[in-house]
Amino acid sequence: MFSALDVDIRPGSGLGIFELGSSLWSIIELLRGMQNEFPQVDVKFDIDSPTTPIIIHVRPHLDLLFSEYQQRLHTIVLKRFRDVPPVMIRFKDKVLLGPDQILRRVDVSRAVGPTYEGEELRYSGVWFSFDEHAVQSQDQNQEIKTITVTQHNGQDRDALEEVLECPVMCGDIARAVAKVHKGVILHFYPTTTSEPFFVEIGATTVQDLSIELGPPPKIYYREDDRMRIHSRQRTNDDEDDDSSCKNFCNYFQHGVDFLISGATHTVRKIILHTNIPGSPLFHRYQRCPWEIEGVPEDDEDDSPPSVKFTEGAEKIRRFLQPRENPPHMPLNRTDDEEGLNLPSPITRLWGFDGVILEVAEPGQQVVSLTLF
Incomplete structure (x- = not known):
């Protein structure tokens, strides 16, 4: 019997135990101390570049993207909600998704509020995405497939930009x-x-x-x-x-x-x-x-x-x-x-x-x- 992965969404700040701006080293240390909860972790990078973006894939639900230069947590992606272990998602004091629930467009609108029309539900510091192969729709019961958390800055954050300075640093x-x-x-x-x-x-x-x-x-x-x-020969005067x-x-x-x-x-x-x-x-x-x-x-x-x-x-x-x-x-x-x-x-x-x-x-x- 697997316990659910219980995470809270903090737009512009983090998701669950993960804080945006945390260093790669500190996140890996955190995961190493929680091997029972996160037994499968992959680290992906470009071996030919000293400043490669790095992705930590915490199977099956999480992708953690780190910036090139400072190696800071830039973006968190949560997906595959129904895979084992199931995911429980909270926003403030509201449960958006539980083991027996489906996260829908209307659930996000009720909890987070209205936003502009588009292929995704975008808010400052978080957006909710649908199945990429689905036909664009405004159906209120359309299922959310992916949640992405990134920093606030008045516009979308580029994956190659450095993380803005924040308290966790x-x-x-x-x-x-x-x-x-x-x-x-x-x-x-x-x-x-x-x-x-x-x-x-x-x-x-x-x-x-x-x-x-x-x-x-x-x-x-x-x-x-x-x-x-x-080394050179040392003298008694050293x-x-x-x-x-x-x-x-x-x-x-x-x-x-x-x-x-x-x-x-x-x-x-x-x-x-x-x-x-x-x-x-x-x-x-x-x-x-x-x-x-x-x-x-x-x-x-x-x-x-x-x-x-x-x-x-x-x-x-x-x-x-x-x-x-x-x-x-x-x-x-x-x-x-x-x-x-x-x-x-x-x-x-x-x-x-x-x-x-x-x-x-x-x-x-x-x-x-x-x-x-």
Whole structure:
């Protein structure tokens, strides 16, 4: 015996447990915690694009569409109401559809109100659609087949537009500006009132991170030492001895890792994750919308050159090092993951002065940016 999927419609805001503007990472985490209620979930995307729209299909009733750049829940589609489990739909204090009911045009008009004539019943933030193969009709008993919830903005929202800023984003990173050899400036939602936080390499402490970002969800007490063989020879004058205990502060919900020096307890490295679909690190981190800021032309330059993760590895390479290709090496992240099969498990590490790019193959998409 299956219990009904009970959802309430909130035009311009959400449907059931799903809030428009939520991040892809947070929605997948939510679904992973409710596997009994949602046992079948598919993630669909274009593997050749770093800014592909992503659809989560929660069988059999829901399609959740996420925006390209910020990976935010843009549109919710509810359909196949009679499939198991059956759907119960509410609007405010009214039940529009139950297991033994049919949702009709007249039911929507009575509950939501009148609207303009057309092939669908369209309201601000929600519309109700009929069978696409049915002849257009104004029959009041015509059955509703699909409900779509999207944001208010006075007009239809384009599937390729970014989500408008909304309360569910509060506290998330809106923009991360990386400064080579210096650190990263984190800008948060709400963008009009939040103060940016500058994480400075060699100066920002663990306590500073905890005050500004809260305690990290995970602390990883062992650095991956496999890259040390490629490092320059260290001297006794180095401030941070490699033999000191170090740890990573993992902020999965922000898409950022910080390597903390065991000697000084300050930030030594910063890793910004792009959350590229199909890559080995997909869904471990929320997308951090980063960009690299260049050197201003003069002291009065208020808009220094910059390059965003969406512009691809080759353009970022030319921005960082225009004259020659950087040294690079392959990395297979599935070496430590038995039973994990991916279409393209190999990434490449491109080394620059103060920067490492992890680049997915094929597609030349930057999976992560490391500042040190």
